[in-house]
Amino acid sequence: MSVNRTLLSVDKSSLIDFISTREEPEWILAERLQALELVEQLPYPKLEKTRLEQWDFGLLGSHVQPRRVSSLQELPAGAASHVVSENVIVGRNSGVAFIRLSDELEGKGVIFTDLDIAVRDHTDLVRPYYMRAIHANENIITALHATARTGGVFLYVPENVHIEVPLQALFVQDQADAIHMPHVLIVAEANSCVTFIENVISSLGSTGSYSTNGMLEVFVKPGAKVSIVSIHNVEASVIDTTYRRAVVEADGAIEWIIGELNEGNAVSDTTTLIQGTGASSDAKIICVGKGGQKLDLTTRAVHFGKHTDSDMLTKAVMTGQSTAIINGITKIEKGASGTNGQQTERVLMLSPEARGDANPILLIDEDDVKAGHAASVGQVNAEQLYYLMSRGINKEEAQRLIINGFLMPVIAEIPYEDVQDQIIQLVERKLGIKGGA
Amino acid sequence: MKTRLTINGLKAVIEGKEILKGFDLEIKGGEIHAVMGPNGTGKSTLASALMGHPKYEVTSGNVTLNGEDLLEMDVDERARAGLFLAMQYPSEIAGVTNSDFLRSAVNARREEGDEISLIKFIRQMESQMKTLEMNPEFMHRYLNEGFSGGEKKRNEILQMMMLEPKIAILDEIDSGLDIDALRIVAEGVNALRHEDRGFLIITHYQRLLNYIKPDFVHVMMQGRIVKSGGPELAERLEAEGYEWVKAELGIEDETVGQD
Ligand SMILES: Nc1ncnc2c1ncn2[C@@H]1O[C@H](COP(=O)(O)OP(=O)(O)OP(=O)(O)O)[C@@H](O)[C@H]1O
Ligand SMILES: [Mg+2]
Numbered sequence: 073m074s075v076n077r078t079l080l081s082v083d084k085s086s087l088i089d090f091i092s093t094r095e096e097p098e099w100i101l102a103e104r105l106q107a108l109e110l111v112e113q114l115p116y117p118k119l120e121k122t123r124l125e126q127w128d129f130g131l132l133g134s135h136v137q138p139r140r141v142s143s144l145q146e147l148p149a150g151a152a153s154h155v156v157s158e159n160v161i162v163g164r165n166s167g168v169a170f171i172r173l174s175d176e177l178e179g180k181g182v183i184f185t186d187l188d189i190a191v192r193d194h195t196d197l198v199r200p201y202y203m204r205a206i207h208a209n210e211n212i213i214t215a216l217h218a219t220a221r222t223g224g225v226f227l228y229v230p231e232n233v234h235i236e237v238p239l240q241a242l243f244v245q246d247q248a249d250a251i252h253m254p255h256v257l258i259v260a261e262a263n264s265c266v267t268f269i270e271n272v273i274s275s276l277g278s279t280g281s282y283s284t285n286g287m288l289e290v291f292v293k294p295g296a297k298v299s300i301v302s303i304h305n306v307e308a309s310v311i312d313t314t315y316r317r318a319v320v321e322a323d324g325a326i327e328w329i330i331g332e333l334n335e336g337n338a339v340s341d342t343t344t345l346i347q348g349t350g351a352s353s354d355a356k357i358i359c360v361g362k363g364g365q366k367l368d369l370t371t372r373a374v375h376f377g378k379h380t381d382s383d384m385l386t387k388a389v390m391t392g393q394s395t396a397i398i399n400g401i402t403k404i405e406k407g408a409s410g411t412n413g414q415q416t417e418r419v420l421m422l423s424p425e426a427r428g429d430a431n432p433i434l435l436i437d438e439d440d441v442k443a444g445h446a447a448s449v450g451q452v453n454a455e456q457l458y459y460l461m462s463r464g465i466n467k468e469e470a471q472r473l474i475i476n477g478f479l480m481p482v483i484a485e486i487p488y489e490d491v492q493d494q495i496i497q498l499v500e501r502k503l504g505i506k507g508g509a
Numbered sequence: 510m511k512t513r514l515t516i517n518g519l520k521a522v523i524e525g526k527e528i529l530k531g532f533d534l535e536i537k538g539g540e541i542h543a544v545m546g547p548n549g550t551g552k553s554t555l556a557s558a559l560m561g562h563p564k565y566e567v568t569s570g571n572v573t574l575n576g577e578d579l580l581e582m583d584v585d586e587r588a589r590a591g592l593f594l595a596m597q598y599p600s601e602i603a604g605v606t607n608s609d610f611l612r613s614a615v616n617a618r619r620e621e622g623d624e625i626s627l628i629k630f631i632r633q634m635e636s637q638m639k640t641l642e643m644n645p646e647f648m649h650r651y652l653n654e655g656f657s658g659g660e661k662k663r664n665e666i667l668q669m670m671m672l673e674p675k676i677a678i679l680d681e682i683d684s685g686l687d688i689d690a691l692r693i694v695a696e697g698v699n700a701l702r703h704e705d706r707g708f709l710i711i712t713h714y715q716r717l718l719n720y721i722k723p724d725f726v727h728v729m730m731q732g733r734i735v736k737s738g739g740p741e742l743a744e745r746l747e748a749e750g751y752e753w754v755k756a757e758l759g760i761e762d763e764t765v766g767q768d
Contacts, residue, residue: 454563459600462560463614463668464588473613477604477651 322348361394512538591675658685695720
């Protein structure tokens, strides 16, 4: 079989047409055209034991702008139930359908808007950051995103502003021929503080082949603190490729809480570049594999700054014939003395045909550091099951308790109970277990 | 119907080795039976085989609880039929809180749609914990995780009090308990004494039996009961050890043997 990039079915001339009709600042148009050249040249990302060339990404589709609505009720069925926050942007297919930001936050100078609008109205704020954490020239997927992305979210938190309530973006893909490339760009200025929740869902049906090509870029300025909750739950017919990347400056902190709860094949890469002295990164990931799903999940912390900390914890539950490659990469660059990088990957196998590979990797170019990893792949503990059942709890419920317990170290970290419940429900639905009391 | 557990000629093997070699006993509601015996004579195996631990294979004999065949039931069914085992070594389960676990166990005994309300459950659990002088924080701790030996034992009794079994087997519930805890746990057990509830108490020490007066005392050796008597038998064992029993019965190796 000849490997060709038409799996992504990119029609160059229609993309050139698309770019030429964009009413956008010159710089971004130039970058789109450059990226389009890269789409033709760059390879797929190199993944261990996963050959993306052979995945059916379906047609790229075209740009479908949603109708702007004034209430959540006008959104497709089920979408509103995902909204847990007063301050929310709903993206639909290739654009933004709904924006709500409180007067209070607006008054504090917070910008929370459609990225397309921000590119025009706040171009000086967007330009230094957009596609600067993740680069167009990394591979065909990032290049395609840089070429064709429309819609998305720009969140700007001014210096010293602490936002107590979460801000949320919900991305819905519900039209088969629409390009879906959600992009979140967050700039948290010095000593600011914010929590952001991202949900990606789809409603396309079980037949056909679709893809979502998303990015989340976060810039954490000195002393700022950003928490990201990112829950992906698209249908089996959708391939999800997602890059999440944070750049953290001195004494800044990022916290990732990630639910990889898609029904279909997925590749994700969540990376923190820990640039400044005293900065830190904490990543917690939940993943459930089901059916014939193939998952490739990478979590990475790269230490540049001195006295920086990173911690990563992945918990995966694998059922059916699903396969997960779970990579944890802790990289400590020369000069990043006094740093501490830790990681743990734990895989719970619920089926003999499922596979879970945990690959902890430490790459260390500095002497004066601490680094450690732990990884395990195991089954439900038979003694624990017996103990619970000896109290009258049936096997299904006992397993549910044990699985929830396994995931709890991540779930308990989620700062909002609504979101905790959302994740628990998604996990239980994916595992086909009935929720308990 | 009055509670009655009947064990007849029970034999069980683990990893190919026969450990229970024909165990007979009948426990009726209102009775307290104590089982004593040297280490490695099959006491915990008896408890595990009755509860249905998957590692223990019953090769012959039969067990009925109120006329129902216990050995035909899965572990959870045995529990719902009224059997409770306070284990010698309870499992630790991270991520599952004590209260979530116990509520699941309580609700497992109730019809769907008739689950206990959260408030009522919490009130019951709090009041039983108070009886056992347990710190309320144990409600939200993960099940047995990091509990001290004595705390685990108290937690076993807490579960028994919440689940109100018909037959309770307590496997060395006194080990690891300090003197005050021993009294508190024994009071918990005594509070549950009821004409419809039978107890099988496995212990090495008379001390516990001072608090919980048994009706019958059995000595277990070589995987079966070799001698039975009243409370005075436990007192004599405490004072003299097992040698006289072995001599009387002509037993040289009291364990279940190496065959
Ligand atoms: N899982 C197992 N694998 C192998 N042998 C076992 C297992 N469980 C029990 N045995 C063996 O069965 C015999 C009886 O063990 P059991 O735990 O029933 O003794 P016990 O009377 O409860 O002793 P103790 O007073 O020390 O608690 C012992 O020789 C023990 O080693
Ligand atoms: Mg024992």
